[in-house]
Amino acid sequence: MMTSETVGLDEAHMQDTGAHEPPAHGTPTRGRPVVPSRARLRPLGTRDVRLTGGHWGEFQERNRRAVLPHVEHWVERTGWLGNFDAARAGRLPADRRGREFSDSEVYKLLEAMAWELGREPDPELEDRFHEIVARVAAAQEPDGYLNTKFGRPGQGPRWSDLEMGHELYCVGHLVQAAVARARTGHPDDLLVRVARRAADLVCAEFGPDGRGTVDGHPEIESALVELYRVTGERRYLEQARLFVERRGHHVLDEIEFGREYFQDDVPARDAHVFRGHAVRAVYLAAGQVDLADETGDDALLAAVARQWRHTVAARTYLTGGMGARHQDEAFAEDFALPPDRAYSETCAGIGSVMLAWRLLLAEGDPAYADLIERTLFNVVSTSPSADGRAFFYTNTLHRRELGAVPAADEPSPRASSSLRAPWFEVSCCPTNLARTLASLAAYVATSDDEGVQLHQYAEGTVEGRLPGGRGVRLVVTTRYPADGEVRVRVDSDDERPWTLSLRVPAWARDGATLTAGGTTRPVAPGTVAERRTWRRGDEVVLSLPMAPRFTHPDPRIDAVRGCVAVERGPLVLAVESVDVPGLDAVDRLRVDPAVPPEVVDGRVVVRCARVALPEPGWPYRHDPAPVGAPEFEDVPLVPYHEWANRGPSTMRVWLPAI
Amino acid sequence: MMTSETVGLDEAHMQDTGAHEPPAHGTPTRGRPVVPSRARLRPLGTRDVRLTGGHWGEFQERNRRAVLPHVEHWVERTGWLGNFDAARAGRLPADRRGREFSDSEVYKLLEAMAWELGREPDPELEDRFHEIVARVAAAQEPDGYLNTKFGRPGQGPRWSDLEMGHELYCVGHLVQAAVARARTGHPDDLLVRVARRAADLVCAEFGPDGRGTVDGHPEIESALVELYRVTGERRYLEQARLFVERRGHHVLDEIEFGREYFQDDVPARDAHVFRGHAVRAVYLAAGQVDLADETGDDALLAAVARQWRHTVAARTYLTGGMGARHQDEAFAEDFALPPDRAYSETCAGIGSVMLAWRLLLAEGDPAYADLIERTLFNVVSTSPSADGRAFFYTNTLHRRELGAVPAADEPSPRASSSLRAPWFEVSCCPTNLARTLASLAAYVATSDDEGVQLHQYAEGTVEGRLPGGRGVRLVVTTRYPADGEVRVRVDSDDERPWTLSLRVPAWARDGATLTAGGTTRPVAPGTVAERRTWRRGDEVVLSLPMAPRFTHPDPRIDAVRGCVAVERGPLVLAVESVDVPGLDAVDRLRVDPAVPPEVVDGRVVVRCARVALPEPGWPYRHDPAPVGAPEFEDVPLVPYHEWANRGPSTMRVWLPAI
Structure with a gap:
């Protein structure tokens, strides 16, 4: 179904209807994040779809009003934006701040600003955008190289740590920002020229006769296909193809977590499931779909769709969250989906939306839109706080302890608390949210x-x-x-x-x-x-039927055996300790599955017994622990994405049945 | 109960009965790993207790015959022993091999050899011992410093990375090896002199007027108390006291995993549970008991015992295994004890035995011996393969996938397979096993x-x-x-x-x-x-009643809700896929808890239904998945410690009930 024949569209027609926008065909202004040349469905952009209120309208406004200025503040405060000034002034590596991928946070901020400006112009935001672009552009070297972490005396040489250095990943995000700018009416902007020069260098270095390898963190694959779509330059498409085809053949060095960490274990066409680092896996798959769209590669598309189906059936949380493991931020084995310390990284949720959107455009199956809805409401919506100035990096489904309150004035570790943190040492999620929320209308x-x-x-x-x-x-x-x-x-x-x-x-x-x-x-x-x-x-x-309902897990998901969750419409609900007085009260609740949850005074409540728990001692016993005489009470639930907005709390999505 | 008054023993009497062995009182030869001056019980050593057969006699022989030569082979092959030669020859850091703590593996090998020689002399083993000691001794610097990773031009300065550098940890293991040698009849051996010089330097550098900090990996605390016990030199005891008292006051730099990783979050007397890196936690606690024994510090002993009780009640696997998390090899929150990807590091099990033995000597409570038995049979016994030439580093209670076969000729990652590996990049466990099995009789x-x-x-x-x-x-x-x-x-x-x-x-x-x-x-x-x-x-x-029995988990252990385990005597049993034909068969079994397990033809069997599992698809459903008509069969179990000796397999300890 990928070729023009099977969907009944020919190239000329696609250009007619705006599905392909080479710069020669007029200035694109419609704000579409993904524009495949061939697909079953044609996207509508942020100028076509306007969100005027409700859940998503509010998130979009929160993003513009709070998240964007907050992110801008922190990339300045941490010195990650200043790294570009230091590069221009020859003060690197001495003055460099942040991790090896910090450049990419600035690029994701630029991408978010570009989508936001395309959606709703604002002269002051436009000025700030140009100011940041100018600082970035000033750091670019004459041959197009642009990265503040590598290549200067005292730094690692260019392309010397492809496993973990994130150099091509950063170029990918630079290109994505440029694509956003081009797709919102500015195909010849400075940012686009900077990104093209960087991409041209990548093609020269990693082309058919160049370094025959890939980046440890996929991202550039999709970016290059999109840059091809924007510019019509086939070398970008060809470079994306080379990156996709090389991966999986052990072209990267082995690392502690194994080659599956960066999907270099198995070629794309041979894999049966997403595996390894979850963000890497879904970003790569998104790039593979983009490539398949442009090259008519049905086999590649089918391989990605097959892996997606297996992953959704066996490696995805009820929330749509992907990636269970903390250690390597990775997919675990099939059905290993522990709710406590679930990783479910915000960025993996965003990547999953990006991927499912591409698959939806390519194949039209509403199952892709189902997962997008679930993930937007229960992962993407969960990350930002109500005020848009703090974020979850991981999105666990069971929080056992209150944990420490994150510092307000310094970056937090990734997964430390029951409260959102203002910024992280690895702060990919806030900037990823910003660009996603700014382009949200394009997924409708x-x-x-x-x-x-x-x-x-x-x-x-x-x-x-x-x-x-x-x-x-x-x-x-x-x-x-x-x-x-x-x-x-x-x-x-x-x-x-x-x-x-x-x-x-x-x-x-x-x-x-x-x-x-x-x-x-x-x-x-x-x-x-x-x-x-x-x-x-x-x-x-x-x-649509909005009565709250019980949901039962697959019996292979050991970690939630004997539990039920409560959902209402697309929302996963949760019990939060601020609503249930008493120490350990959340963990003492047992749901009566014979009494369906109901809405009382506008809140969903569920009938629960509060069981007595055994006295402390060796926790493995000859007889099952006695439960005590059940006394039932109605326990209120909150939408999962709203939890932890009322102070530290413990929380459960999966509730044991009585 | 720690003072001489409460146990009715005075100092002179203790010396009389051999419980305290300062070198002035004759040559100690009885092979006791821990010799407190004051305690409720007095240990008997490897010369007092002889294992002549059965489970532990066989393990002891396997250790002498296979594990010791295997470990010696690998510390040579990996160059970790050669690092000492390179130090002497001035070829460091160029020729250094292995991780920052590799010196300690050589010391643990020496400790194992010392216990083994004390148990049963062997001229050839004695020669090998002296040869290795000579190579180690030759690397010691004139002021007593001994570490192949730090202090030379091109290396980090001495004591410059106390958080993760393991310098004092390595000295601790050197001292433990020397203590073993002293306690087996050689108090003036070269190894003892080398260790004393190293310990003297530590006292000079980290004493009351020295660096006011600690090592990121506890180990030297116990070692210094033992060196005091062997030598009568009080400065070693005082140095141990300083290390114990400093920790918990944020004397180490913050790291990604937080200060609880190395127990620098809370002073020992204020903590309520073991937390952070499990091996670090139990090693530290062992040192605290040793210190309390020698100083009559009842409050410190009570604090450790309180933490032990909480940890056993809420953070310990059925096997006795400690430490659930892979990411930081750490204790998780209370009752977060997932059986799949349980970490349960072999070394944490060994450390737990060391700690419980000290508490047993101090307090006499048989609960400590209960945990020792459980841990010896189900963690320590599980790590080595039947041939003694491969090891589990982690001891999961549920293996979902066969995994790759570890390479026979190169070090493996820590947790990669359903099969034991011959050696690891971080290879603390095989050497720890060797010294533990060589001194096993002393725990009887x-x-x-x-x-x-x-x-x-x-x-x-x-x-x-x-x-x-x-x-x-x-x-x-x-x-x-x-x-x-x-x-x-x-x-x-x-x-x-x-x-x-x-x-x-x-x-x-x-x-x-x-x-x-x-x-x-x-x-x-x-x-x-x-x-x-x-x-x-x-x-x-x-x-003792040896009928196999069902065991039920505490209802707070979410990860095994609705499951039962089968135990027989001190042994935890497991189902292994090599005994249950069919793909995914292990995960399809449902135990009938109304039918007790029984012994048939010498094997324990349990009555199970094999349920049909749902077709692949979204794994969260409106209705519980249908189970299908149960057809019952008798499923054989194996002792958990024997699993994975018959080729790759999947395995479960906790079995869902029908």
């Missing part, structure tokens, strides 16, 4: 030759384009996920019929209905399509 | 003013001494743990009465009996004492 809807597809539900407007320059405008009114009613009003006229497709989430198994043309009918999970000649004012209402 | 029995106490049951002989130079000889005949009958025959005459005390293990709750003086009576877990005037040939038979 797509169009194809037949019509428009809504994948995510948020208050806002959607402007799609059909072949022949026909425009379609939709107004979405909903309080989702606080409420299950999604009202889609057509706000454009067209004499010809087109199809409005809506995703019915997989969780909406019982009771989802669609009201259209005056009739209401039950709809099953998957895609529901209404094809007709729409008139301005026509309305479709998707009603 | 003690004496006090009233008589002799048997703490562990093994085929062999025990010679105890009572006040006034009275000798007691016992012959123990048993097939334990293959059989529950322990026959203790008195092989000496004495006109006066004395007490024979036997530990009844905590697990022997139902049906233990003691036959003595022609009558059989039930005995309860704890200590059973027979006081009488014994005649040569008198016999006592302890009969």
Whole structure:
């Protein structure tokens, strides 16, 4: 389904409809993070889809108002931005601050600013953007090399630590920032020129006759394909192909965690599951899909989709979180998904959204949009605090101890507390959140030759384009996920019929209905399509069942045997100790699975007994510990993504059944 | 109970009975690893207790025959022993091999050889011992400094990386080797002189007016107390006291894992549980008990005992294994004891035995001997392969995948496979095993003013001494743990009465009996004492109930909820995939807890259903997965310590109940 034949689109047509935007074809302005030349669905960007309120509108505003200035403050404060000034002034390595990948945080900030400016211009933000770009650009060397950690006297030589040095990873994020700038109306901006020079050097150094290896942290693969899409320069695509094809053949040196840590253990086409460092794994897979899209490589796409399916079935948390292990930030074995000390890195969640979005565009399967929804609501939404100035790096599903309060004025370790931290020594997650939230609207809807597809539900407007320059405008009114009613009003006229497709989430198994043309009918999970000649004012209402529900784990997930979780719509819920008085109270609760959770005064509550726990002693006994006479109480739950906003607390997603 | 008053012993008397051995009082030859001046019980050494067969006799022989030569081969092959030659020849740092603590592996080998030579002389082994000592001694600098990693041009300065450099840790192991040599009849040996010079330098550098800090890896604390015990030099005791008292006051720099990693977070007297890196924690606690023994510091002893009780109740695996986390080889929070990827490092098990032995001597509580037994049979016994030439570094309780076969001819990572590896890049465990197995007999029995106490049951002989130079000889005949009958025959005459005390293990709750003086009576877990005037040939038979039994976990241990384990006597049992045909078969078993495990044809079997598992897909469901009609079968178990001796396999200790 990757070739123009199978999706019935030819190259000229794709350019017609804006799916491919080489600079020769006019200034792209529509703010789309991923623009495949060939795919089943065509993305709509941040200028096509506007979020005007509700959960995602609020997150988008929080990002602009709080996260972006906060990130800018910290990259300055930590000296990570100052590293570029030091490079220009010849003060490196003496004055260098931060880890080997700190340059990339500045690039992700620039990418976030670029998307944000494309979404909603702001002269002051524009000035700050140009100022940072100028400081970055001034550090670039005449041959295009740009990295503050390598290549100067007293530093490691260029490309001397590809396993862990992150040099090409940093170039990748520089390119991603440039692509964001190009896709928001500035294809010839200084940032784009800087990134192209850096990418040209990479092609010269790592091309067919160059160093036959790859970077230990995938990222540049997707970036180079995107740069090809923006510029039309095939050498970037070819370089991405070389990086993808080389990996898996033991081209990197062995490290303590083994070659699977950076996916150099098995070639992409031979792997059956994502493995190793979770962020690396999903970033790589995203680049592989991008490459497959542009080269018509069905086998590669199928290999990634197969690995995705296995990973979702056996290595993914209820929240959508990926990567269980702390030690190497890695996927564990199948079904090894401990809720306590789950790693579930915010960046792995973001990478999973990036990957699933690419697969959704390529294949159209609503299962990809299901995982995007789950991950956005339960990983991406969980990381930032309510004020947007503190973040979770890891997103555990069970917090056993209150832990220390993170320092407000210095970077924290990655996983130290039940509270979010303002910044980290490895601070990839806040900048990754910033760029994701700034481009969030681009993950909501797509169009194809037949019509428009809504994948995510948020208050806002959607402007799609059909072949022949026909425009379609939709107004979405909903309080989702606080409420299950999604009202889609057509706000454009067209004499010809087109199809409005809506995703019915997989969780909406019982009771989802669609009201259209005056009739209401039950709809099953998957895609529901209404094809007709729409008139301005026509309305479709998707009603999703929002009763809270128990969820049972696969029996192979040993770590949550005998437990249930509570979900409501797309939200995973949790019990938090601030709602349950008493020491260890959270761990003493036992759910009665015969009594479904319900909504009382607007909060979901679940019927629980509070059991007596054994006296301290050798914790392995001849007889099961007596539970005591159960006294039942209604225990309130919170959306998981809201936890830890009311002071230190303990927390559980999975609750033992009585 | 730590002072002479409370145990009714005065200093002179202790020397009388050999519990304290300053060199002025004759050549100590009895091979005792720990010799407190004041304690409730007095240890018997490897010359007092002889293991003549059975489980422990076989391990002791395997150690002498296979482990010791294997370790010697690998410290030579890896160049870790050669580092000393390179130091002497001025070829460092260019020719240095191995990690920063590799010197300590050579010292642990020397300690093992010393105990082994004390147990059973062997001219050839003696020659090899002296040869290695000579190579080590030749690397010592004129002022006593001895470390191949620091202090030369091109190396870090001495004492410049106390957090992770292991310099004092290495001195500690050097001293322990010297103590072993001194305690086996050679108090003036070259090794002892080398170690004293190294210890003297430590006292000069880190004394009251010196560097006011500690080593990131505890070990020297116990070593210095023991060196004081051997030499009578109080400055070693005082230096140990300084190291113990300084720690916990943030004297080391913060590291990524936090100060609790090396127990510098909280002073010893304020801590409530063992935390941080497990080996560091138990080594430190052992040193604290040694210090408390010699200084009469009841408060310190009570603090360690309190932490031990909390740790045993909430942070210890069924096997006795300690330390759940891979990332920092650390104790996790209370009740976070995942069986899959349990770390349970072999060295932490050994350290736990060292600690519990000291606490047993100090307080006499059989609970300490219970944990020693559990840990010896299920952690220490598990590490070496049947041929003694491969080892587990970590001792997981659930192995999900076969994993790769470790390379036979190069060091392995720490935790890579379902098979034991011949050597590791960090190879602390094989050498630690070697010294422990060589001194194993010293953990079996003690004496006090009233008589002799048997703490562990093994085929062999025990010679105890009572006040006034009275000798007691016992012959123990048993097939334990293959059989529950322990026959203790008195092989000496004495006109006066004395007490024979036997530990009844905590697990022997139902049906233990003691036959003595022609009558059989039930005995309860704890200590059973027979006081009488014994005649040569008198016999006592302890009969322990050896029916296999189910064991249930504390309900706070989330990771094994709904599971049972099977134990038999002191042995934890496991299901291994080589006994259960079929892919994933081990994970499909469900035990019927209504049918007790039984012994069939000499093997323990447990009645299990083999359930059908759901088809791959999103692993969280509205309804519990259907189990299918159970078909029951008898599944054979193996002693956990025997697993992975028949090729790669998956394995479970905790079995889900139907």
